[in-house]
Amino acid sequence: SRRISFSMDSRSSATVLLFARYAELVGAEQVQVRVAPGSDVRDVLQGLRAGHPGAAELPDAPLCAVNHRQARLDDAVRPGDVVAFLPPLAGG
């Protein structure tokens, strides 16, 4: 039911989605993080921490996804991408 909205700076930033406990820690379900050329998911996590103190409690290597597919921390991120950080899965 969450709607993914894009801010004005989507040409220079990635949308970061946060779920469950991570959304509580950060205090938001969605934020924008600037991505420089050559960025990867780890850089986006660093950018998230820089702008959101609550993100300090995220683990160094959380599960992550880029554009709705599971990803690794060294996968590339380009402006306009949707990056997600995922707490330990608990489905089923």
Next chain:
Amino acid sequence: SRRISFSMDSRSSATVLLFARYAELVGAEQVQVRVAPGSDVRDVLQGLRAGHPGAAELPDAPLCAVNHRQARLDDAVRPGDVVAFLPPLAGG
């Protein structure tokens, strides 16, 4: 739905139940077979063959039961017992 009936000589015979292909071979679902003292299931099978030509086609060691429980060919049979010979099982 089959009813197990007992004939007059139940004090000296066992009731033999036949199922599926074995009932077709013997031409009956239930017959009485005399049992002498010290008889076992194998003796009952011999008695069945003596009285019913179709029983010649039964295997030498069919699955069998005594009083509704799986049995072995050398298990004892007493007058009044219910002996069953079972074609290969095909449930499920």
Next chain:
Amino acid sequence: MRLLTQDPLDLAALIADVASPERGGTCAFLGAVRDHHADRAVLELEYSAYGPMAEAAMADIVAETERRWPVRVAVAHRLGRLAVGDAAVAVAAAGAHRDEAFAACRHVIEELKRRVPIWKRERYADGTEAWVDPTAAGAAR
């Protein structure tokens, strides 16, 4: 639900029989009449049983399974004439965790096939009929 029945099987009823608040995992198995057996087209079949022995064997299997794993299990087999697609056997096994639910469900269907005196006579598209003998060479599982 009764162990042997002439009526259509009700898997939901079996699952309800084994459900409880502490059992989070339920595994179920449904065996249905297939349209083929050993490369012959099956139209319908008829199941028959040695009733008292079959019910005793099924009750034994349930009791043994519930002793071996921390589960509740339920099982029912249909008798009489069945069409292709009709469920012939249904099993449900519920436990706190899925490991035991899967293991128990599988055990019940394997033991049922091995020990319960039930027979089936198939009627084929070519008009012939035959008793199914799973021990015969070339027989399907």
Next chain:
Amino acid sequence: MRLLTQDPLDLAALIADVASPERGGTCAFLGAVRDHHADRAVLELEYSAYGPMAEAAMADIVAETERRWPVRVAVAHRLGRLAVGDAAVAVAAAGAHRDEAFAACRHVIEELKRRVPIWKRERYADGTEAWVDPTAAGAAR
């Protein structure tokens, strides 16, 4: 049936989705909300998901499973607030024979737990709440 739904799960519908005349064996799994988790009394819980990724992962699991075994499989996970005893996940796998039905059903639920981004927050009898972390020490399976 949709992969993710706020509505009660319908196992019969999943089984019907995978049924066909040549598939004689159907294995199903139902995962329900248990009344206890790591020795704490659970009153209810709420499931949430990363919807687009969860649906893609579930579709991947279905496709992979159907490539690996000769089966059809269906799966659905419920989201939102669930009470003890409510089914949270349902899987059905049908094949010609039971070996592949059991293996495929088990594979789907294992992969779902491993790969599908769904979370649950439990509310306990003592008034507290917590996000469930299956990777934490002492966590129940």
